[in-house]
Amino acid sequence: MGATESIQKDIEESLGHAGGYYYERRASYYRNLGFPLDRVVSMAWLAREITAFVLREPHTVLRHSDALLLDDQHYAQIFSPRHDLDIYRLCLDVHTRLRTFLTRYAEDRPLLGDSLENWLYPLAAMSAYTLTRLRQPSPRDLLNIDLDHLSDDLMFRMTGTLEQNFKSVLRRNKAGGVDRIALTADFTTKIRQAVVSQSCYHIEG
Numbered sequence: 626m627g628a629t630e631s632i633q634k635d636i637e638e639s640l641g642h643a644g645g646y647y648y649e650r651r652a653s654y655y656r657n658l659g660f661p662l663d664r665v666v667s668m669a670w671l672a673r674e675i676t677a678f679v680l681r682e683p684h685t686v687l688r689h690s691d692a693l694l695l696d697d698q699h700y701a702q703i704f705s706p707r708h709d710l711d712i713y714r715l716c717l718d719v720h721t722r723l724r725t726f727l728t729r730y731a732e733d734r735p736l737l738g739d740s741l742e743n744w745l746y747p748l749a750a751m752s753a754y755t756l757t758r759l760r761q762p763s764p765r766d767l768l769n770i771d772l773d774h775l776s777d778d779l780m781f782r783m784t785g786t787l788e789q790n791f792k793s794v795l796r797r798n799k800a801g802g803v804d805r806i807a808l809t810a811d812f813t814t815k816i817r818q819a820v821v822s823q824s825c826y827h828i829e830g
Contacts (some may be wrong), residue, residue, distance in 0.1 A: 632704050639710040674716035675703045683746035684813045712764050723748050726780045737791050738803030747816055751783045754820045758829050790816050
């Protein structure tokens with residue numbers, strides 16, 4: 626992992642200059658200096674956002690969370706020199722929009738399950754398809770999106786689709802509830818299929 630030190634420096638510089646984020650490649654560095662916590666990004670947080678939005682594996686995020694970086698192969702996928710540095714900022718911006726929306730949404734309609742994260746990361750994966758209108762978007766495709774298209778209306782529709790799929794699985798098997806369902810690769814496949822098959826999202830081949 627030492628070979629990625631230059632990438633880590635580049636990410637810190639890019640997030641600071643272009644996105645107003647403070648990237649903690651040194652543990653708690655910015656936190657200890659008193660920077661706003663909602664703008665301080667740990668390596669583990671960034672890994673979760675890349676895994677959910679770029680790799681479209683929300684179940685991996687939920688299953689492993691802070692342990693994502695312990696797997697060398699996964700680490701190399703996240704911190705790859707092939708990534709345009711702007712993809713890291715984009716992931717964080719998508720996360721911020723989704724979390725803000727879900728927090729408001731949950732005030733009127735309590736979310737199934739115990740954790741907002743069970744909704745947040747599947748929605749990040751769904752956003753990759755809806756914003757690019759592609760079945761298999763590449764990082765380059767994601768960088769071409771207009772984030773203004775991630776409107777309240779689109780997020781509301783995606784959340785409704787996600788809720789329908791949670792309820793569909795729960796009707797067949799209530800064991801473990803939403804918290805266990807969201808951990809499975811099968812559920813990630815299910816929500817992908819739900820998005821690409823619905824004409825309201827206009828997903829292309």
